Amino acid sequence: MSAPWWQGCAIYQIYPRSFQDSNDDGIGDLKGIARRLDYLAGLGVGAIWISPIYPSPMVDFGYDVAHYCDVDPRFGTLADFDDLLVQAHRRGLKVLLDFVPNHSSDQHPWFVESRASRENQKRDWYIWRDPAADGGPPNNWISDFGGSAWQWDEATGQYYYHAFLKEQPDLNWRHPAVQAAMYDVMRFWLDRGVDGFRIDVLWHMLKAADFPDNPPNPAYRPGMGEMHRLLQRHSTDQPEVHLIAAEMREIADSYGARGQGERVLIGEIYLPVERLMHYYGGERRGVHLPFNFQLVDMPWRAAALAAAITGYEAALPPRGWPNWVLGNHDRPRVATRRGQAQARVAAVLLLTLRGTPTLYYGDELGLSDVAIEPSQVRDPRELREPGLALGRDPVRTPMPWDDSDNAGFSRARPWLPLNADWPARNVMRMAEDPQSILTLYRRLLALRCDRPALSIGDFALLNVADETLVYARRHGTERLIVALNLGERQHRLELPDWARGSRMLLSTTGDAAPVEAGVLLLRSNEAVVLEAR
Known part of the structure; x- marks a missing residue:
């Protein structure tokens, strides 16, 4: 059991605005997270990832950072963060x-200086370009939130680049001073005791130096969102970004080398698997975990899942550790995509595959996307491209803790509406129900902690047939079998000879049929974990 901590544990993403409010302003905060640490420890996760808490105008709810080394007053103070860190580590x-x-x-001071004049010493900290010959934007690049990615600045007569909102200008990572300043930001938080980072849009950080037009996307169809009209060939995933990732990795690794605890880097990277693998690095290591989002979008069919799992495993470099994600603050919830019954099956898949799993807050309750009325929309993406169902508000709604007013999230009106079924679908009620999806998550996480085969063991595909997917997890002499039924019909599965005497460890139905004569009866929408004997 010498694996690094980030290989053996599950990570839990917290969207801080929506987790727990402690000061009754309708917005979650750091003291609220601290109040719920016992819940997280009891759930069985090993790490929490907190979405941005830095000072921000909140145009994109924290992903527009105005100060990298402080805490936004909405969330608390640096002292509150330090206290949260101590309390979390104690648990x-x-x-x-x-x-x-x-x-x-x-509104960051760096950009305020940068746009002050063309001669300002921080001008080149951001990406400024002259107009094209016709006076328009320098090239055809499109913002991920729609519209041109170039914003005209009348005062200085140039355009600046923004991959997202115009209020989010891109830093020029080809400038050594930018690199040095941002590496110092990493050190600031690592010195405080942070155990690592999830790096936002890592694959965006370097752009082609000559800024050529992006080519059209032959697969584009109306309704996909304007950003998909072009292939982001020159605006993302440039070869030089791997040098940046390697330098970040060296900073993180230096803390472990000094005996200050191993730190982990996780990269947000939406790329095909063959390109994703480059972010593990080569001779110079990259990030520890380039996020693997395949389960979010892929067809929910046994053959497709099997192909994705085995293809991903085969593509991993020798030192690469896998990871899996079912949802996050940008994508529809798994219960919305798959339904409540299959959300339970998906939980078993996520927590029994080889690699580090990341859970999104509320998925352990089976939360679905919440309907947001037009007057309640807060997400700038939905406001910019209404009617395309691109808004992220439905997956960022408050965590329902109990059946008191506002579900125990706040004594004030929450910043976004609660799930309509919160009086029943909340932590307090579901913790008391032995058949709830919350109880299932707790049992799965406990099983991962108890069984090395699940936390660090190897993976072997056993059977793919019709609606069923069966695989083994093995470590030393321990052998476990996971069987998933992705459909409504029951299936009889014949187990391999070495597993004919298996006993049931867990079932999503709670009253699974025993294995008899080497045959497993897998019921509708059921997933099971067996121990071979």
């Missing part, structure tokens, strides 16, 4: 922060 929980290095807020 054996690691703490990861969201690092947003690609862009800052347009």
Whole structure:
């Protein structure tokens, strides 16, 4: 059991605005997170990742950073963060922060200086370009939130680049002073005891130096969102970004080398698997975990899942450790995508695959996307491209803790509406129900902690047939079998000879049929974990 801590544990993402309010302003905060640490430790996760808490105008709810080395007053103070860190560590929980290095807020002092004049010493800290020959933007690049990625600045007569909102200008990572300043930001938080970072849009950080037009996307269809009209060939995933990732890794590794505890880097990277693998690095290591989002979008079919799992495993470099994600603050919740019954099956898949799993807050309750009325919309993406269902508010709604007013999240009106079924679908009620999805998550996480085969063991695909997916997890003499039924019909599965005497460890139905004569009866929408004997 000598694996690094980040290989053996599950990570839990907290969207701080929506987790727990402690000061009755309708917005979650750091003291609120601290209040719920016992819940997280009892759930069985090993680390929490907190979405941005830095000072921000909140145009993009914290992903527009105005100060990288402080805490926004909405969330508390640096002292509150330090206290949260101490309390989390006392409970054996690691703490990861969201690092947003690609862009800052347009209110960050660096950008205020940069746009002051063409001669300002920080002018080249951001990406400024002259107009094209026709006076328009320098090239055809499109913001991920729609519209041109270039914003005209009348005062200085140039455009600046923003991959997202115009209030989020991109930093120029080709400038050595920018690199040095941002590496110092990492050290600031690592010195305080942070256990690592999730690095926002890592693959965006370097752009082609000559800024050519992006080519059209032949697969584009109306309704996909304007950003997909072009292939981001020159605006993302440039080869030089791996040098940046390697330098970040060296900073993180230096803390472990000094005996200050191993730190982890997780990269947000939406790329095909073959390109994703480059972010593990080569001779110079990259991030520890380039996020693997395949389970979020892929077809929910046994053959497709099997192909994705085995293909991903085969693509991993020799030192690469896998990871899996079912949802996050940007994508529809798994219960919305798959339904309540299959959300339970998905939980088993996530927590029994080889690699580090990341859970999104509320998925352990089976939360679905919440309907947001037009007057309640807060997300700038939905406001910019209404009617395309691109808004992220539905997956960022408050955590329902109990059946008291506002579900125990706040004594004030929450910043976004609660899930309509919160009187029943809340932590207090579901913790008391032995058949709830929350109880299932707790049992799965406990099983991961108890069984090395699940936390660090190897993976072997056993069977793919129709609606069923069966695989083994093995470590030393311990052999476990996981069987998933992705459909409504029951299936009889014949187990391999070495597993004919298996006993049931866990079932999503709670009253699974025993294995008889080497045959497993897998019921509708059921997933099981067996121990071979």
